[in-house]
Amino acid sequence: MTPKPKDLLEQVKQIAYHAGEAIMQIYKKNDYDLYQKDDESPVTSADYAANEVLVEELKNLAPDIPIISEEMEKTPLVERQKWKRYWLLDPMDGTQEFVSRSGDFAVNIALIENHTPVLGVIYWPTKNTWYFATKGNGAYKQIKQTGNIVPIQVTSHSEKPELRIAVSRVQKSETIAKYLVAEQTHPKIALGSCSLKNCLIAEGNADFYLRIGPTGEWDTGASHCILREAGGEILDAEFNPITYNQRDTLENPDFIVMGDQNIEWQKVVKPHKTHRKLN
Structure with a gap:
């Protein structure tokens, strides 16, 4: 069985x-x-x-x-x-x-x-x-x-929350800033690996994370399950579902990790296309 x-x-x-x-x-x-x-x-x-x-x-x-x-x-x-x-x-x-x-x-x-x-x-x-x-x-x-x-579980927020963004220790701030809605600022919480930043959101110590650049499906698989069970989600940079084992390559598109699902995330993060070939 x-x-x-x-x-x-x-x-x-x-x-x-x-x-x-x-x-x-x-x-x-x-x-x-x-x-x-x-x-x-x-x-x-x-x-x-x-x-x-x-x-x-x-x-x-x-x-x-x-x-x-x-x-x-x-x-x-x-x-x-x-x-x-x-x-x-x-x-x-x-x-x-x-x-x-x-x-x-x-x-x-x-x-x-x-x-x-x-x-x-x-x-x-x-x-x-x-x-x-x-x-x-x-x-x-x-x-x-x-x-x-x-x-x-992820943090639930009021109508006008101050959203905390998890960031890489090494990624340049301007790389992320151009994908955020301009009039908003967010406290930054620096942590290393992709999966640990996702867990930071799952346990309510940050609210969102943008991953710009190459990752593999193995970078999101485990934390995706944890996030969903904690009330969060991972979507690609155009706000479509992340998929597994459906392309020749196992590379992810750029993606957005989100905590509280009651927030209108498209007012926080600008959708964009991934500028690399994903087959």
């Missing part, structure tokens, strides 16, 4: 933790190999170590569920289209944060069913913290030391 996402959750959380421990062994020694991918993005031996843990343990947990990982050769769409469910992995989201030693990197595991994230687990190794959700069962945060599981 096919296991339900909620029945896999605790084991997936432990698998994410094990991958995080593999990263931390390297991070603490500050001794790693750094490479450059074909797209000029960085990858380290810590990314590969985490990927090895994730793939091995997920295959042991559910041998019949295929895997897409940022650090694996990609399966052609013609084959992927046959999959009703699969794991979508980013072994270490925030590689640049690992290199710069900010600590803002995370292990991402999503289970996708029929193009929709139905399980999301994110483990933040330097904070010993999980964020997790399964479809229809709410979103939660757990700190390893206490073991306490706390429900999380």
Whole structure:
């Protein structure tokens, strides 16, 4: 019988933790190999170590569920289209944060069913913290030391809210500013990896985030499930749904991460087309 996402959750959380421990062994020694991918993005031996843990343990947990990982050769769409469910992995989201030693990197595991994230687990190794959700069962945060599981949700706002924007530590302010409605200003909260910024919104500590530039579906899969269960959403830069496993490339368009769904977000963010080819 096919296991339900909620029945896999605790084991997936432990698998994410094990991958995080593999990263931390390297991070603490500050001794790693750094490479450059074909797209000029960085990858380290810590990314590969985490990927090895994730793939091995997920295959042991559910041998019949295929895997897409940022650090694996990609399966052609013609084959992927046959999959009703699969794991979508980013072994270490925030590689640049690992290199710069900010600590803002995370292990991402999503289970996708029929193009929709139905399980999301994110483990933040330097904070010993999980964020997790399964479809229809709410979103939660757990700190390893206490073991306490706390429900999380996006912040609800009044008619004229002061919206806090999560931003990258390295992205230039003017890159984001041109996509915001000009007469509005927003307090900025800087954090590293894409998925951790999304979790910041899911737990109510920021309100929105714009991602301008290339990301993969593995960057959003896990946090998308968590955000939805916390009351938020991710849409592309034209306010259309983000899709999974429906294009040759696994690259996302530019996207908007939104908290409170009662806000008229098109009065906050200017829609725009992604200026790159997404097939």
